[in-house]
Amino acid sequence: MTRKMQNWKLKDIAGHITEFSGDRIGSRFIQTQMETASLEELKGVFHEIVPYSTLQLIQDIYGNHVIQKLFEYGTQNQTDAMLGMMEKHVFQLACHSYASFVVRKAVACGSPAQQSRIITHLKPHIMACVRHAIGHEVIQSLLRNLAPEALSFASIFTAEALRLASHPFGSRVLQCCFENLPNRQRSPLIEEVLNRGHLRELFLTQFGSYTIQWILEEGYPEEKGRVVAELRGRFLDMAKHKFASHICEKALLYYNSDASRALIDEILDSNSIRCMMRDQYAIDARSPDYVLQTALRIQLGQRKKLLIENVEGELKKRQKLSRAYMSVQQALNDVVEC
Template sequence: MRSLRSPLLEDFRSNRNRSWELSDIKGHIVEFSGDQLGSRHIQTKLENATADEKDLVFHEILPNMLQLSTDVFANYVIQKFFEQGSQVQKTALAKILEGHVLQLSLQMYGCRVVQKALEYVLVDQQIRLVRELDGQVIRCARDAQSNHVIQRALERVPPEHLHFITDAVVGQVHLLATHPYGCRVLQRIFENCPPQQTRGLLDELHQYTQNLMQDQYGNYVVQWVLEKGDPADRSLVIAKVFGQLLPLAQQKFASNVVEKCIVYGGEDERARLLDEVLAPTPDGTSVIKAMLVHPYANYVMQKCLGTAKGKQRDALFAETTVQLTNLRKYSTSHSKHLVTIDKLLAAERERKGLAPLGYPNGHVHQQSHGYGAPSPQGYHNGGSGYATPTSQAPSY
């Protein structure tokens, strides 16, 4: 329970219309910092404070730095001072943090202060602060609070001073990649550290690619490699999808990876993946049909339609039209993903100057002789404003 308020703080809370200056609360900065309204007021005033006003605040918060850093409201005042204070003041505040970085990093509010300090202090002090986490990297990377400190260090501190982080991750890539916080730390390492620090970690990652792409957290790390990694690493990931596209597309997490493979793969790699979509399964089942009706694979199918080129694109749209027509014929299901596929097919037909396809009353309009008598344009208007093809009925 928070302590009783002083008469000055009570007056402040009761008279919000009065213009309160920082000088008006001199001697009460710490108390005001720990109050929700008082904290907000100090933060606002610091944004346009004079040097003297900042000095006033600084001299009151400095002796109470650690206490304020872990307070639900006061931590914001400390963060704001790192933003608005002079470099000398920032250095002095951060000096108080030294020796307490691990403890603060593991604390809900203290971790925010440490992050802010890493943003605003000079490199030599950044190094001193972050080195206090040496020997605790994996623990911190897997902690709900301190993982953010590790991430901020990777974003702000020159990587040549962070070998202790990358060295700690060696042999722990799978552990971190499959962790809700660790997977973020791993991505920041890949983003911010040079090849000499990440090469071994990426090689370790490739040992587990197929497992990670099916993991609820690991799939994000694999997606990072596909989106932002080197072409060689991207190709190593895509190679693990070859021959496994359908089962991976049908897996909740791996389906996201397969989408990225199609979008970010080279032309030859994409063509090979799309060949798998066009080829039937060993038992003769249409891969496209299986993907259209699947809650995850249909999103992969949408990416296939959106990225295919040339003759492969024509074949993909033609076969998708056939399979979707059959699905509409035998099912009244109008799930959202099939509506999206419909739109992609319609846009492609419009691009080619072809008449649209339609499914009157939710089904293909059939007459006894197939799709309907040929019209002069080669299509039969089923009475709904849409047209259906007059070629022979599709078969599976």
């Protein structure tokens, strides 16, 4: 803000609000003034912007912030009027780089009736928004801010759960659903994702693995148990996979000790440790958190001792250590020192 403007008030730029709103310094000045402005001053800002400049400023890099402030501090009638200007364009605005912030602010600050109006106009485009790089953030805002009884629109996700779980943006919306939907809506989504015919497919995809990791970190115990059950018998193969290896880590870290011990038994079987130490994802020199190193760091009782002995034995066979083996050696040293 320039020195000249430091003592200005909103009344000093009356007649030039739209012009100032589209300017970096002017927009910041208006936003700051609005935070302490009287209702009369806010009314003056509103009348210069609505209706003629509303859509222009909503999509402007600086002007969108002024509109957001109007949604935050404006009266019910003022926000209703701005929403009326947006309704027919809500899908396009939800997917716009700057306007999407205004839509999200309208959702966060709006009354239930205003939120319902946004959903009504957005509903035919819900799935398009979910798959959009910007639009999916608006759907998450709806999920986080609406009352449970207003979230019925999310029922559309159940039939799409598997595809959403593997989608770069859909997976984020799905996780938001898990966090915010009431159980009667959440349960069918979880069931679809944890279906045995789908789980293995999700293990092996990048964003599908993110979805499963969320369940292992934040899900209910029975949901975590179903993921671990699907890993049993194929833990070594999953630990050697680029994406599934992260699920193996989480299964060791976030599930109960009995399940972790059962998975460790698979690592201890025959040549599993040797195979894992040769694999770039089961053990990776760039990270201390891959599967075998994770196994070394958790509490496993008697199995921990056997695991350490087997790893030490394999390391002794190697006279020349690669970076990957040095990483295992360091993890082992850390365990022994503790």
